[in-house]
Structure formats: C-alpha cells, structure tokens
Amino acid sequence: MPIYNISYSTQNTYSALSKESVLEFLVSPTKNDTQEVLESSFEINPDTPSYVSKNVFGFESIRFRLKNQPEKIEFKYNAIVDKKEINPFNFLPIPxxxxxxxxxxxxxxxxxxxxxxxxxxxxxxxxxxxxxxxxxxxxxxxxxxxxxxxxxxxxxxxxxxxxxxxxxxxxxxxxxxxxxxxxxxxxxxxxxxxxxxxxxxxxxxxxxxxxxxxxxxxxxxxxxxxxxxxxxxxxxxxxxxxxxxxxxxxxxxxCPALKGVIKGTGENYTSYNVSVKEQIKEVNQ
Amino acid sequence: MQNNEGLFNNYPLTNNLFDEVFSSPGKVQDYYQQLISNFDTITASEYQMMNESAKKSFLYQGITFATYNQNPKGVERIFPFDLFPRIIHQPEWDVIEKGLLQRAHAINLFLHDLYHDKKVLKDGIIPKELVFSSGNMLKEMNGFTPPGKIYCHISGTDLIRHSDGNYYILEDNVRCPSGVSYVLANRDAMKRTLSRMFKKFNVSYVFDYPAALLEVLQSVGPKGVDEPVCVVLTPGIYNSAYYEHSALALKMGVELVEGRDLFVDQDFVYMNTIYGPEKVDVIYRRIDDAFLDPLAFRPDSVLGVPGLMSAYRKGNVSLVNAPGTGVADDKAVYAYMPEIIKYYLGEDPILKNVPTYRCDVESDMKYVMEHMDELVVKPVDQSGGYGIFIGSQETKESIEKEKALIKSNPRGYIAQPIMNLSVHSTYIEKTEKFEPRHVDLRTFTLIGKDYEYVLKGGLSRVALKEGSLIVNSSQGGGSKDTWVVN
Structure with missing residues (x-):
C-alpha cells in the first residue's frame, strides 16, 4: 500500500493586465478501486474564490475566475494518495x-x-x-x-x-x-x-x-x-x-492540467513543477 | 375576371410546375379567388407605391440581415418583401401541422436515444458510422437528460411543394433556426400597408409566437425554479440574425445578452446587471455549439461563457436548443427520417421526405455519378444554401470537378432529384408585373414540457432570380407573408 505525497505547482505570467480570465486545473487524483485521496489542499496567489466542477466524464477540476488579472498567478496543489498494490494484469482472459x-x-x-x-x-x-x-x-x-x-x-x-x-x-x-x-x-x-x-x-x-x-x-x-x-x-x-x-x-x-480563458491582449507564459514522493520509502530509511 | 390593366395581365404559366395561385391560365385556385379580386382593383403604380413604403418601413426598423457570400465582412441588406401574400388552405395546413409535430417529437426521441441507450443504432435502423462520423454527436451530451427530455425545442423545418401538388420536407433545422422575426415583420408590414384588405380575410394570427416561445423557455427551467429567469444569448451585432435576436428578446420581455454579460460561479450562471449579478435559469442561445463554452468546446471562442457546459450538465441552467442536436439535422441522417419516425412512434410519416441518395452507400454513389445532371448535390454539414450544386445548371467541366469532390469525401455529400419547387405570383420591380417565382416554406415548431405549438403559416421564401431554385435569404432570396385561411 504505497502512500504518495503529490504536489503540482504552476506559475503563470502575463505580459499585460487582462480584464477577466477563467482558469481551470484538472490536477486532483481521482478516487477509484485502486486509489484513494487521503488529503488534498490547494492555494492560489493572489487569493481568489474558487469552485470545484465535474467534467463530462465525472472528473473534478478546480476553477477560478479572476477580474483584472494580475501579471503573475501562482497555484499550488498538494495531495496524499493511498494506492492499492493490486496487480491489474492478474486476470483470466476470455476465450x-x-x-x-x-x-x-x-x-x-x-x-x-x-x-x-x-x-x-x-x-x-x-x-x-x-x-x-x-x-x-x-x-x-x-x-x-x-x-x-x-x-x-x-x-x-x-x-x-x-x-x-x-x-x-x-x-x-x-x-x-x-x-x-x-x-x-x-x-x-x-x-x-x-x-x-x-x-x-x-x-x-x-x-x-x-x-x-x-x-x-x-x-x-x-x-x-x-x-x-x-x-x-x-x-x-x-x-x-x-x-x-x-x-x-x-x-x-x-485532460489538460490547465485550461485558461483569458480576455486580454497580453502574451501568456506558464511554468510548472510536479513531484511525486513515496512516503513508505522515507519511513523505511 | 381580370381587367386589362391588371397586375396579373399576361401572367405566364410554366408547364410542369405547380403554380400556387393559378391552376391554369386565367383560372385561379379557389382559395385565392377573393385575394386576386382584391388585388385586381389595384393599379400598377399604386402597387409600386405600397411596395416602396413597405420596403422603407423595413429599413427604418433596421430589419436587415448580413450575407457572407461575396464580402467576408458581411453586407447589411433588407430582406426583400413581396406584398402579395401566399395562402395555405386550412385543410392542407392541418395536415402540415400534424406532420411537423410528429417529426419534432420523433426527433426528440431520437436524440434522447442517441445520447443514452443508442437502440436505434443497435437495432440497425441507422448505420452507427453515419452518426459517429458526423462530428455533430457531442460526447459532452452523452448520458445527459435535459429537462422534459426535450433537446430540440425549436425546429425550423423547410417544406416545398412539388409539381405533383404534394408537400415534401426539404430539410430539418434543429440547431438555431432563424427567420421567425421576418414572419412577424412581414405580417406587420402587410397590416400597415393593406390594412383594409387584410381585415376582410380571416387570417390565422402569428403574433402569439413570442409568447409561445417564452412559454417553452419557462417550461424547461431547472428543477425547483418556479419563475425561471430567461435570456436570449446572441453572438452580437455582427451576426446575420442579430435583428431577430433583439426582436425576440424585446417581444418576450427578456434580456438580450452576449457571452461577456454572463459568468459562471459554483456551476450557476449569472448575468451582470447594474444592480449586481442576477442568476439566469434558461438561455435561448443563438450561438453554435462549438462557441458556447471555451472550456468545453473551441478554446478560442470569445462568444461563449466559460464553464457553461458544467452548469448545464449539473442541471442549474437550461439551454434551448440543447447542444448536440445537430446530429439530427445532418443531411445524411435526413435520409433515414421516415424510418426514424416509424421506429419511435410506430406511425407512418405524415409529411414525405424528398428521395435522398447517400454518397457513402455504394449503389447510391454509382447512381449519383451517372445522373449528376439530374441531381442536386448538397454537402451534409452546411446550411444556408452554401455549397449546393445543381447538376442541370452546370457545365461538364464543373460536374467533373464536383464528382471528384464527392469521391474524395463520400460521407460529406448527399444528392436529391431536382424537385420542382412550386411557383407563386411575385411582384417583380423590374418589369412592374407579377411573375412566377419559386417558393418554399420555413415552418416553426415549438416543443416544451407538456406544450406544443406550430406557427400558423411560416416564412415563404422566394427565389427572386428568374428560374432560380435557391430561396435562402443569404443567397438573395425574398419573402412573403403567409396566410393560413379557411
């Protein structure tokens, strides 16, 4: 039963102030037979109200609507996920x-x-x-x-x-x-x-x-x-x-991690970082 | 019956065409008799004056549309209007009305099936490739049921009358059919210009359409909302049908909004007002599916509302018509409409289909290739009369070109025999006389929760160019007021 610490962070920079924009992050691990999200949290800087929405296939994304968007937006997401050690290839094929x-x-x-x-x-x-x-x-x-x-x-x-x-x-x-x-x-x-x-x-x-x-x-x-x-x-x-x-x-x-609809004329640059660390290994060391 | 100076003097009748007014030279169809005697008392110069004043009233009211054909930026034109109305006899209309409702109900059942169990495909009524390859089947609608199981609240079905005197369905329009505002404007112009004559006839009224449309919008509001706030969503002033969007919003007494006036929060839709945000429950959208929500469809769309589709799928807002209805008015699916009606309703279609050849069926393709000069070829995914190829009017060279085009994408084309659209006496400014011109009929059918409505009459579109069969306003067609009378 490996337990993973997952973090996703991104930094968006815009060359000009935009009037309005909507950002959607599809980065939260889903819950299914083989994995469970034990904890999750996110923050956005500058602080902006958000909501969670489901897409057509039932996966949850986090959405923000920013007015007079600043030149730099930072988003950080963290989760702890419990993954079952099932071997999905241990099955009996039909004739x-x-x-x-x-x-x-x-x-x-x-x-x-x-x-x-x-x-x-x-x-x-x-x-x-x-x-x-x-x-x-x-x-x-x-x-x-x-x-x-x-x-x-x-x-x-x-x-x-x-x-x-x-x-x-x-x-x-x-x-x-x-x-x-x-x-x-x-x-x-x-x-x-x-x-x-x-x-x-x-x-x-x-x-x-x-x-x-x-x-x-x-x-x-x-x-x-x-x-x-x-x-x-x-x-x-x-x-x-x-x-x-x-x-x-x-x-x-x-399935993109980030979708953005930006009303403005400026250019948009995105950088991001992802890390996945297994907790058990750390404990064993 | 006609005096020598009459507007209908020397009216030419064409063989092999159904004339709506004259059954033979000098012989008027019974239900036109009274109308013709009234018009016969008008002199050509009087008529010319009335025609001018009607035209001016359209221009002053800004009742215009834009065409994209020659000028990519669009040119604003008034919709040419002919004061001499078309009459549809009540007994004939009753059949049409029944047929339209039958078709609208069948299309809604068809769409619900396509987005759920897909029985119609499993039972082999329609080949699955036909539907899945159409590009109009939206995965975003898969498994979703709109309020009242209604997908297609507004249908604009086009009918023609063939030389055999029968009405045929030419095509279904179940995305964002337009034209109804011209019906209302035509009737206004008619009443204003020929008020005394109009009063003599017991013409079925059309002014109840906006109220009926509002009734439909309110009937499909989200669950638990007693008095839904409805809006009309327009792409904006550069859209060819902007006049219609504004006229319908005005007549229904609801707000006319653009995408930038709306926003989504917590999967609810709000409009910005001077009093702050107000929740919106039903959107009569006149924006194509692809532009509705840049998060779900075309990411470059600036017309839509980011997050709208999730709000819709959550049941917090209703869209009219539902997204993904385009799969039902695809011209290749049209060929199967008689089977679709039988499959879902167990009834024979009341209104006939024009026989249709599908170029992706081998035997049909062979027939089409051999009979190009007798057929009309249409791209399956275009509307507004764009891309129509009429074999009999083309040179050998361009027929060969078209053949190659079809062969490169058989799924993209259907062909139909050239239907002899009926002709109707139409005032021609150049000759100052009435001449026969081809007409079709766009009808408007509304389906709400426990509610149905067919606009009595519809928009008779006239191909103003002599001999032309293309009546679309975007291709230089005009229109007539259409009277259903007993």
Whole structure:
C-alpha cells in the first residue's frame, strides 16, 4: 500500500493586465478501486474564490475566475494518495473466439462511443500502414505488442513544448512526448476496434522512467470480459501502482492540467513543477 | 375576371410546375379567388407605391440581415418583401401541422436515444458510422437528460411543394433556426400597408409566437425554479440574425445578452446587471455549439461563457436548443427520417421526405455519378444554401470537378432529384408585373414540457432570380407573408 505525497505547482505570467480570465486545473487524483485521496489542499496567489466542477466524464477540476488579472498567478496543489498494490494484469482472459466476437459486434462499438472515434490527435494518416491484430492474437497480447511498438517508433524529445500536436506531425518527425505516444497508441487501438482512452496522471518515477517533473499521459484499453487496463507506451510499461490517475478522456483536449480563458491582449507564459514522493520509502530509511 | 390593366395581365404559366395561385391560365385556385379580386382593383403604380413604403418601413426598423457570400465582412441588406401574400388552405395546413409535430417529437426521441441507450443504432435502423462520423454527436451530451427530455425545442423545418401538388420536407433545422422575426415583420408590414384588405380575410394570427416561445423557455427551467429567469444569448451585432435576436428578446420581455454579460460561479450562471449579478435559469442561445463554452468546446471562442457546459450538465441552467442536436439535422441522417419516425412512434410519416441518395452507400454513389445532371448535390454539414450544386445548371467541366469532390469525401455529400419547387405570383420591380417565382416554406415548431405549438403559416421564401431554385435569404432570396385561411 504505497502512500504518495503529490504536489503540482504552476506559475503563470502575463505580459499585460487582462480584464477577466477563467482558469481551470484538472490536477486532483481521482478516487477509484485502486486509489484513494487521503488529503488534498490547494492555494492560489493572489487569493481568489474558487469552485470545484465535474467534467463530462465525472472528473473534478478546480476553477477560478479572476477580474483584472494580475501579471503573475501562482497555484499550488498538494495531495496524499493511498494506492492499492493490486496487480491489474492478474486476470483470466476470455476465450479467443469469444473475445473476437465481442470486439467485432456492433453493440460493443456503439456502447464505447466516443472511445473509438478519430480526430486530429488520433487519425492515422492515409499513407501510414497501421499495425493490425494477427490471426490468433489475443487483445491483451496485441496491446502489449503495440505498447512496445509505439515505444520503439518514437524518440522521446523533451524539447517539444506543444502539448496539442497532431498525430500527423508526430509521425512525420517520429519524435514526441508522453501525449504523442499516447495519441499514437490510441489511434492504432481504435483502428483495431479496441476502445481506448487517454489518461492523465502522476507517475512515481524511478530514475530511468520518463515523465519526471510533469503530468504524465498514458492509455487505457478495454479488454472484452475484463475491463479497462492501462498501458504506458512512453516507457513500454503496464499501468501499476506507480501510476496515479487524474482523469481520462477521448484525447488531450479532455485532460489538460490547465485550461485558461483569458480576455486580454497580453502574451501568456506558464511554468510548472510536479513531484511525486513515496512516503513508505522515507519511513523505511 | 381580370381587367386589362391588371397586375396579373399576361401572367405566364410554366408547364410542369405547380403554380400556387393559378391552376391554369386565367383560372385561379379557389382559395385565392377573393385575394386576386382584391388585388385586381389595384393599379400598377399604386402597387409600386405600397411596395416602396413597405420596403422603407423595413429599413427604418433596421430589419436587415448580413450575407457572407461575396464580402467576408458581411453586407447589411433588407430582406426583400413581396406584398402579395401566399395562402395555405386550412385543410392542407392541418395536415402540415400534424406532420411537423410528429417529426419534432420523433426527433426528440431520437436524440434522447442517441445520447443514452443508442437502440436505434443497435437495432440497425441507422448505420452507427453515419452518426459517429458526423462530428455533430457531442460526447459532452452523452448520458445527459435535459429537462422534459426535450433537446430540440425549436425546429425550423423547410417544406416545398412539388409539381405533383404534394408537400415534401426539404430539410430539418434543429440547431438555431432563424427567420421567425421576418414572419412577424412581414405580417406587420402587410397590416400597415393593406390594412383594409387584410381585415376582410380571416387570417390565422402569428403574433402569439413570442409568447409561445417564452412559454417553452419557462417550461424547461431547472428543477425547483418556479419563475425561471430567461435570456436570449446572441453572438452580437455582427451576426446575420442579430435583428431577430433583439426582436425576440424585446417581444418576450427578456434580456438580450452576449457571452461577456454572463459568468459562471459554483456551476450557476449569472448575468451582470447594474444592480449586481442576477442568476439566469434558461438561455435561448443563438450561438453554435462549438462557441458556447471555451472550456468545453473551441478554446478560442470569445462568444461563449466559460464553464457553461458544467452548469448545464449539473442541471442549474437550461439551454434551448440543447447542444448536440445537430446530429439530427445532418443531411445524411435526413435520409433515414421516415424510418426514424416509424421506429419511435410506430406511425407512418405524415409529411414525405424528398428521395435522398447517400454518397457513402455504394449503389447510391454509382447512381449519383451517372445522373449528376439530374441531381442536386448538397454537402451534409452546411446550411444556408452554401455549397449546393445543381447538376442541370452546370457545365461538364464543373460536374467533373464536383464528382471528384464527392469521391474524395463520400460521407460529406448527399444528392436529391431536382424537385420542382412550386411557383407563386411575385411582384417583380423590374418589369412592374407579377411573375412566377419559386417558393418554399420555413415552418416553426415549438416543443416544451407538456406544450406544443406550430406557427400558423411560416416564412415563404422566394427565389427572386428568374428560374432560380435557391430561396435562402443569404443567397438573395425574398419573402412573403403567409396566410393560413379557411
């Protein structure tokens, strides 16, 4: 039962005073079967009234409305999360024929709207030959294969700062950050009729794991008869207790840590910091 | 019957077209008889004067609209108005009214199903790809039920009359249909200009529309709100229908607001007033889905209200029409409307659909490619008459171009046989005579909680260019007052 101390902080600077702005932070870990939020708190500087709102998928965000917005806004969020040490990959798959029958049934596709749809983040370019499930390959085996495939196809490039890159662009330069890995994998899975969703969250990073100091992104796919299972193509890992989920959605547009609507003419610069620390380790030392 | 100087002298009848007024040369449809005898007493110069004064009254009242066709900035024009009204005979109207209500109810059931169990897709009535690929199916509406299960409170259904004399549904408009203010303005102009003549006819009134609309808005207020505060949300003065937004707000006695007048706090919507913030319960929004809330949809929208969708989904504010209704008036879905009506209501459609070919169906595509010169091709996601391709009026070269366009995106196009829109005697300023011009009919149907209403008549739109079939105001069409009389 690892317990994590999580902190997210951001600093927004604006080159000019703006009349009004609304900021929305989607940074609070969600509560589900594998994780529980023991404590959480946030502060904003300058002090501004806030409220918590749920998005279409039921995830909670914190919203602020600022009038005559100052040139600098700081936001800090802290949480203590208890993560269960369940192995989500310890499941019994259903027989292959049954699995295929479900995947190819109309109702399965209909029930999983919108996690089978394509847009600019998840549409595979026409000239790209997309990997397909092999005869006899189970959904789980295919997922593991694609997780590795995506990992090897792209090179991690932390100099990319645009979080909203089209898949087309990613496939052109074969580079990306975690969002791009996730979108690429979502696209391949959806082509193969496997419902797949974009996940944002925190990653308890060891030394060799990519995603330090940032909100991480990975993928959850629906295995017929089993449920939603997570894959991290950026690191070619499976989602386990090191992954603390914030939210899921169709793609990045449902899950950014910060959305801002700013009425004004100035430029906007954002810097942020994320840290995840495991409490138990500290106690043991 | 007509004197020699009459306005209808030498009125040309066209073969193969249904003339609303004349059943054959010199022979007037029964229910137009009285009207024609009245107009026959007016001389051309008298008529010209009346026409001018009606036009001026539109201009002085600022009853204008903007077109985007040639000038991207939009040009303000008055909506050309013809004083000679169109008559719809009561028995025919009764059928139309029933058919419109049937369709509106079916569309609401369809939308509720699409955003919940999706049975219509599972039962194979409509291919799921058709709906999911439309881009108008909003995930933000998935699983959400608006008050009274009403999505589409206001429908603007377009009807035409074919040469067989039957009315057909040309298209459904269930997003933010416009035009109703012109019906009200046309009636005012008619009464003012031809008051003595108007009184002789027992014309069904239209002035109750704003009250009916307010009734609908109030009937779908959030739970527990007895007297909901309603507002009209407009994109602002540069929108082509701004006159309508302001006229409806004024006539309903509610505030006309822009996005910047509203804000959301704790998932409630407030408007800024000089007395401080006031809670808003129902928004009749005339802003497209994509611009409603920059936090939920297009982040660059400056027209909307950040946080509106969460407030809506929480049930703290009602939106009229609901977001995501566009999936039901998609022109490819239109082809399935007869099946949709049967599926949900177990009834045969009262009003007919125009036969429609869907270019993403192989056999339909083949037919379309081979019969381009007999068909009208329409993009499925455009409104206002933009992008319409009429095969018979195009050169071989442009037909080939259009074919390539369709092939590159079959889902994006439907085709229909060229329907011979009926013609109606219309005063033409250039010739100072009445000539036949094509007309259609935009109707307005309202659905509230335990409440329904159809505006008697509607907006008869006239294609003023000789031979033209495109009646949209954005494409230079005009309009007529439309009388439902017994």
């Amino acid at each position: 292959y024929e049954e699995e295929m029958a479900i995947i190819h049934s109309d109702s399965f596709g209909i029930d999983h709207f919108p996690f089978l749809s394509f847009d600019k983040y998840t549409r595979i370019p026409a000239d790209y030959s997309c990997p397909v499930m092999q005869e006899g390959e189970s959904v789980y085996d295919f997922l593991k294969r694609i997780n590795q495939f995506v990992n090897t196809q792209l090179t991690y490039d932390s100099s990319i700062t645009d979080a909203y890159r089209k898949l087309e662009t990613t496939l052109l330069d074969r580079k990306g950050v975690c969002q791009d890995y996730a979108h690429f994998m979502l696209a391949i899975l959806r082509v193969n009729k496997i419902p797949a969703r974009y996940v944002s969250g925190y990653l308890n990073q060891g030394d060799s794991i990519i995603g330090a100091g940032a909100i991480h992104a990975w993928v959850q796919a629906k295995i017929p008869g089993v449920g939603w299972i997570g894959f991290d193509p950026t690191n070619n890992l499976l989602e386990d207790f090191h992954y603390i989920k914030i939210s899921h959605g169709v793609d990045i547009s449902d």
